[in-house]
Amino acid sequence: MLLMSSISVAQVLTPGKIGFDLLVFDEASQVPPEDALVAIARARQVVIVGDQKQLPPTSFFDRLLADDGDAEDLDKEGEVLLGGAATLGELESILSLCEARGLRMRMLQWHYRSRDPSLIRVSNREFYRDELILPPSPLQKDPSCGLIFTRVAGLHNGGCVNDHSA
Template sequence: MAVEREVRLARAILDFENTDLAVSILRSADADSLLRTVMEIDERRNDLAARAGEFCDSVRLPVDYRSLQFLFDHKSDLEAASLDPDALLDRAQLKRSEDALRRQGYTELVDWACNDLENFDPTRLAKVMRAIIAKNMVDKAFTIHGSALQDYDGQDFDRIREEIIERDRELIRMSRKVIRQGLLRDARPPQGNGIGHKSTYTEMSLIINEMNKRRNRLGIRELTQRAGQALLELKPCWMMSPLAVAQYLHEGMEFDLVVIDEASQMTPENAIGALSRAGQAVVVGDTKQLPPTSFFRKMLDDEDIDEDLREDSESILDMANVAFMPIRQLRWHYRSRHSALGDVGLLMQGSYHTGFTT
């Protein structure tokens, strides 16, 4: 027993960082009471280690983070997590983002954001990142093309930009002509009837006859009825409103694809006419926009209608989101020269990239 006591005391002395202080305590205190205290501390430490091990097993903590010292250092984090468990997901996402930035070489930026909390403004992080990326791109461009770029001034760059804009516009005009010529080259419109009374002419015979007229030409409705297949061969893409579809498209006129744009503003009954004329459909819209409303129509029908009856109608976009899967999210937009519009898209549950035409 005496030997065991001496061994325990020796271990206690070795655990002290200040050995002289440990020896002084041993000389001034009762060895037996000191040993009991050391044994109690060991038992509590062993019990705490066992409970910590059970905790680490329950949360599947990696081996590198299972030490008592690690848990003690992160005591405040664990207490905060116990009060708000849902925040753990945010912290995990933050940790993954931090690791990803470090792997991409942004260690200094991460350290600044994490350590300089007093001077760090989270709202500036996105701007700082964009500035760093832009600077890196400029530095790389000058590294590769620096010798050539030094010979240009601001006026040269303005002139080059204007030339690029004009070439881009010319390319758009030429693309239209190429598409038009390709459609006409590949078109095989039916000749139709071109014999007898002109009121019996159909298809291309009717179209050629109408082209030679200077007045008294047929209306669109009759023309599509008598020469619909020839028109589809010559002009395969039609842009129409729901009312125009009902007025001008006759039985037998079918398309490969129907695209309904601004679908959140269109009711199903207005869309059914176009949908029935194609085997495929693309329904495009924004669920964040206001749905079709019958407010004004009901006001015309009954000015005294109860306000509770003014209900919004279901749109064809709502029905498509339920009936068709998967839903595709647009990732590019061409409505603005500035990328800020893309930021608005992100707030509206989207992921957009900015592109623009001149």
């Protein structure tokens, strides 16, 4: 078993020497398709785990480094049609690519990362229609953990709190 990023697979493992019986991408909404390709090419089976409600990978530094002429050339050369709906250049992540290809999806319902359920409760209600199962945490009754709503007097106005009681 190896625990590596896709980039590490490309940089460290000699091509053709090591293959994978099963490749699992976690946080797949953060992995650009071009970074995933080298690892996927070595795998017999692939499991893609991710959430489109999470932020996509950033291309901020790509834009800073790319020359305008180079970007246009890449767009023309790198177009791969995906079922007529999108091109590879339009897909931000390996998760988007899987969705564009119509691969079977299933929602994982357990959220296990928050030390206190209050940290995910708002997202669960607003984004996941309260479908996430939030296991109890031994810390959830600890007053120093989680989120607590505290009402304060005054009005919020552009970063300043104005107390009108005086």
